[in-house]
Amino acid sequence: MNHPETSRNNYLMAGKAMGLATMCWMAVAMGGCANYAKNAPLYSQNVALTNANSHLKNQLASAKMELAGIKVQLAAKTPRLATLPPQRLAELFTVSAVRIASDTGTAHLNDSPAHNGFRVFIKTLMPGGMILPASGWFTIQAFDLSSGVKHPLIGRWTFTPAESKKSWYGLFGLNEFGFNCPWKNSPLHPRVTFRVKFTDALTGCSFTAQRVLRVNIRNAEH
Numbered sequence: 001m002n003h004p005e006t007s008r009n010n011y012l013m014a015g016k017a018m019g020l021a022t023m024c025w026m027a028v029a030m031g032g033c034a035n036y037a038k039n040a041p042l043y044s045q046n047v048a049l050t051n052a053n054s055h056l057k058n059q060l061a062s063a064k065m066e067l068a069g070i071k072v073q074l075a076a077k078t079p080r081l082a083t084l085p086p087q088r089l090a091e092l093f094t095v096s097a098v099r100i101a102s103d104t105g106t107a108h109l110n111d112s113p114a115h116n117g118f119r120v121f122i123k124t125l126m127p128g129g130m131i132l133p134a135s136g137w138f139t140i141q142a143f144d145l146s147s148g149v150k151h152p153l154i155g156r157w158t159f160t161p162a163e164s165k166k167s168w169y170g171l172f173g174l175n176e177f178g179f180n181c182p183w184k185n186s187p188l189h190p191r192v193t194f195r196v197k198f199t200d201a202l203t204g205c206s207f208t209a210q211r212v213l214r215v216n217i218r219n220a221e222h
Contacts, residue, residue, distance in 0.1 A: 095125065104211075136202075192213060193211075193212050
């Protein structure tokens with residue numbers, strides 16, 4: 001049986017321990033509140049940034065879905081170019097490159113007494129550099145880059161497959177297309193940059209080439 005005095009001492013010690021624990025808890029809590037009050041703006045900023053990031057991610061996902069839908073609509077409205085399947089094309093001789101011939105230059109078009117345009121010669125080539133006649137769409141551009149003007153384009157000319165077929169010259173070993181390209185304004189300098197884009201009517205593939213050539217402008221029509 002415990003002595004009354006011992007029980008009383010134990011009770012007092014337990015009370016002190018609980019009081020000390022309570023004081024410690026209150027101190028920790030007060031410190032935590034102080035830290036929270038001190039860092040509250042940072043917490044608010046983090047929450048705001050997190051919400052903004054989530055909002056941007058949702059907007060991006062929505063934009064991607066909308067873009068995918070637009071691509072599907074455009075694909076449905078744009079007719080595909082009819083051509084042979086790849087395994088059939090692999091069995092045929094097809095064009096792999098185009099080249100602007102060196103005999104390209106100024107010319108007297110439509111019996112003009114002065115040079116009033118370019119005569120542009122283009123070769124369509126197979127792998128290995130062998131020449132292959134190939135109908136298609138030709139887009140030819142000429143630039144006077146030495147002029148120093150903001151827009152040095154001299155002219156732009158396009159030709160359909162039917163037109164290009166009529167422009168093929170196979171006699172005398174020429175084996176090239178020859179196009180008449182009349183200009184509105186003649187080049188001011190003899191060095192002219194020619195650029196061509198060819199889209200093969202058989203395969204649907206496109207090829208480009210560019211070449212700087214020296215042309216005769218002494219008798220050019222201005």
